[in-house]
Structure formats: structure tokens, C-alpha cells
Amino acid sequence: MPFQPHKVHSNYHASFHGGTRPTSAIRYIEVHAAEALSAAGIAAYFAGSGPGGSTHLTIDNDSTYRCLSDEVIAYSAPPLNEESLSFELAAYTSWKRPTWLAHRAMLEEAAYWTARWAKKYGIPLKWRSSRALRAGKPGICGHLASSHAFGRTDHTDPGRPFPRRRFSRLARFAFMHYLRKHA
Numbered sequence: 181m182p183f184q185p186h187k188v189h190s191n192y193h194a195s196f197h198g199g200t201r202p203t204s205a206i207r208y209i210e211v212h213a214a215e216a217l218s219a220a221g222i223a224a225y226f227a228g229s230g231p232g233g234s235t236h237l238t239i240d241n242d243s244t245y246r247c248l249s250d251e252v253i254a255y256s257a258p259p260l261n262e263e264s265l266s267f268e269l270a271a272y273t274s275w276k277r278p279t280w281l282a283h284r285a286m287l288e289e290a291a292y293w294t295a296r297w298a299k300k301y302g303i304p305l306k307w308r309s310s311r312a313l314r315a316g317k318p319g320i321c322g323h324l325a326s327s328h329a330f331g332r333t334d335h336t337d338p339g340r341p342f343p344r345r346r347f348s349r350l351a352r353f354a355f356m357h358y359l360r361k362h363a
């Protein structure tokens with residue numbers, strides 16, 4: 181079946197955030213794994229009073245939740261929050277590559293959003309290492325690279341086995357094939 185973007189739910193708003201910014205500040209797209217398996221459950225968690233963190237989207241195999249609008253700064257991975265858009269995948273950092281690849285619908289949806297944001301904000305569809313992040317190069321990154329680059333968090337999601345080449349390819353494919361129809 182050809183790719184169809186998920187319906188986006190917006191019934192959960194993240195409780196914690198850093199207020200608004202000009203969208204011209206946006207230079208990074210962050211990939212996270214939420215250590216949970218339901219996009220709705222993760223969005224509900226961020227809407228509660230506990231976590232202190234937040235994200236723009238939560239995504240699983242069949243649903244996407246919008247927790248914050250693009251203009252709002254998520255508390256996702258300092259020090260890049262002011263310059264980032266982020267999504268939390270319904271996934272575990274401990275996953276090996278085959279498990280990631282078995283969640284193709286989730287990866288395709290996340291790649292689609294990555295492509296949309298890349299187009300809208302002029303972000304290169306390049307997966308960035310911690311060294312590239314330290315050098316200030318814009319693009320896509322995992323929380324892991326941000327943690328290594330800046331040492332401000334100890335999170336290692338989405339983990340080394342995350343299929344970043346495959347993901348970047350899916351994002352480039354989405355950029356070329358789907359955006360005219362849906363953006």
C-alpha cells in the first residue's frame with residue numbers, strides 16, 4: 181500500500197515548554213525513543229504534571245499526536261531546544277535493528293514529518309554526528325549525539341542500532357515524492 185500520512189491528533193498539549201521563538205531559529209530535527217509503546221500514552225504523559233520534558237510530536241505505527249506547535253520550544257534535549265523540532269517515537273533505546281525495521285509505518289511517518297520540517301524550515305536532510313553538532317552543522321540528530329556533543333543530558337536514545345541511513349533515505353524519498361500532495 182502506498183504511504184499515507186497518519187491522522188494527527190491534538191487532544192494532548194505538553195505541560196512544560198519554553199515559550200515561543202521565531203521559526204527562523206529552527207535548525208535541527210531531533211529523533212527520540214520514548215521507552216514506551218503508544219503515541220497516545222506518551223502524549224498523555226507529557227500532558228501531565230510529572231515529566232518536566234516535552235516534544236512536538238509523538239509517533240507510533242498508526243497514530244501521531246501533536247503536543248506542541250512548531251513555534252513553541254520543547255524541553256527535549258538541551259542546549260539545542262531553542263533551535264529544534266523533535267519527535268518521540270514509541271520505541272525503546274534497547275531495540276536492535278530488526279525491531280526498528282519491523283516498525284516501518286512509524287519510521288515512514290517520522291521520515292515524512294522530518295521531510296516536511298526540512299522543507300518548511302530549510303533544514304538539510306543529513307544525519308549529524310556529535311562532532312557535526314559541535315561544529316554547528318544543522319540537520320537531523322538523535323538525542324544520543326546531542327548528549328555526546330554537549331554533555332547536558334545522559335540520554336542515549338534512539339540508540340546506536342537505530343537505522344539512521346534507512347531513516348535518512350525514507351526522509352529524502354518523502355521529500356521528493358509526498359510533499360507536493362500533502363504539505
Ligand SMILES: [Zn+2]
Nearest residue numbers: 212323335337
Ligand atoms: Zn530523548
